[in-house]
Amino acid sequence: MDSTTPGPLAPEVLSRDDVKRALAEHDFAAAFALIKKWGGLSQNRIASACQLTPGKVSTIISGQQQVTSFDVICRIADGLRIPGRMVGLADRPWEGQPNAPDAVTPAVQPSAVQSSSDASWRPETTVHLTAELTRSDLVMDRRAATRALAGAALSGAALLDDLGGWLQSAPAVAPAQRRGRIGHREVQELESTARAFRAWDHRFGGGLRRKAVVGQLNEVAEHLEEHQAPEVEQGLFRVMAQLAGTAATMAWDSGLQKRAQSYYMLALRAAHAGGDAAFGANVLAGMARQMLYRDQPQDALELVHLAQKGAGKSSGPRVRAMLHTRAAWAYAAMGRSAAFRRATNEATEALAEAKADEGPYWIAYFDDAELAGVTGGRLLDMARHDPQQHADAAAEHIRSALATRGAEAGRSYALDLIGLAECHFLMGDVSDAVAYTHLAVDAAARTQSTRVRAQLNQLYPYTVGRSSSRTVGEARSRIREVLSS
DSSP: OOTTOOOOOOHHHHTOHHHHHHHHTTOHHHHHHHHHHHHOOOHHHHHHHTTOOHHHHHHHHTTSSOOOOHHHHHHHHHHTTOOGGGGTOOOOTTTTOTTOOSSOOOSSOTTTSOOHHHHTTSHHHHHHHHHHHHHHHHTOOHHHHHHHHHOOOOOHHHHHHHTGGGGSOOOOOOOOSEEOOOOHHHHHHHHHHHHHHHHHHHHHOTTTTHHHHHHHHHHHHHHHTEEOOHHHHHHHHHHHHHHHHHHHHHHHHTTOHHHHHHHHHHHHHHHHHTTOHHHHHHHHHHHHHHHHHTTOHHHHHHHHHHHHHHHGGGGOHHHHHHHHHHHHHHHHHTTOHHHHHHHHHHHHHHHHTOOTTOSOGGGTTOSHHHHHHHHHHHHHHHHTTOHHHHHHHHHHHHHHHHHHSOGGGTHHHHHHHHHHHHHHHHHTOHHHHHHHHHHHHHHHHTOOOHHHHHHHHHHGGGGTTOTTOHHHHHHHHHHHHHHTO
């Protein structure tokens, strides 16, 4: 057998504990290295079997690129004859066929197949991805959850390459074998459930109902595996996008960065299949926010630009305003104050065009209070480097947000108070800083948000080294109590 002839792995290779562990954890860098060592397959043979380029296999083995594409995972399983259960997939079509040939013949020849990026954006692929992701999430044990916490989300070119299909038209859905059983009323009920879950997350955070969202998402995927009427199918894909977006936010707010990105990618594909460009732009904005919290503003800006290009003005004034604030956030993180001011002004102008109750429910939160809050937060980012220039303006914007939205805003209200306390510490106003710290601790204690606790943790150092002040010491103790709870 020459170096380009594909072939399956011997059973004794797949039975090795180290190989099984690497495949179960989707650690294909380790899996490919072990396959080369124990299976006797060269890098070129692995690439040929899996319909990958040798260069792609090389970057995977070196750890420069992680395998997150559902399509690529399927091709690895089929090319190397790895049973689906070993990589978190359903049984593959060739499993259970005793006379299957040793060499794998692709279902479609490479010359006729779409690129990996295009194939992964097909609606039926989105349905399969949803079923696999939700199933693995629902049965994730504590050890798997710990691994998920440690997993890093993709960024840079690897992430943007996977998003190329967003700007292309969605292909037609291949007819399913089973006839659909639901209609418009059921789709509306599912959307009401998605709306309720989103409202819960916005208020409380922390992913308390994440498993419920994931379970509902799995049910929507089951409906899409049936042959639905076109308008029902489009409605289901839109509900799938909304649920996946909420699952992503909940996972992110719980510190599950890699899992959050998987749900964001799923939400974007579902929005694409459902023809909902505005929600797709909203998903990309969520992905940009994730990059910003990971101190990768250039990647965030690329995601915002991709959202703006894909949605255009059809997305409505609130969505456009929100996207401008994401761009402003990236500019602030890069220290580009002039660009920050320009993007913030564009957000203000766009929001001024919005009418009351205009736009879909999921963007209704973006009002004058939200704009003031996010602008204050970005000014606070810059104030940490130049307090005299930005701290007072940051406090003014955050106070404006607090005056409009009260404690019922939950997570946002807590974040505003933490930010305002930090502003006053930066301005040297210790008395008001302590007062807002107590209010912030009260608000933080009412949420389960990991993000709120992370921000509270950033506030803690301002209370250290001021031991001579009894009031500061009391505030410090209360922060410590919440963070340790």
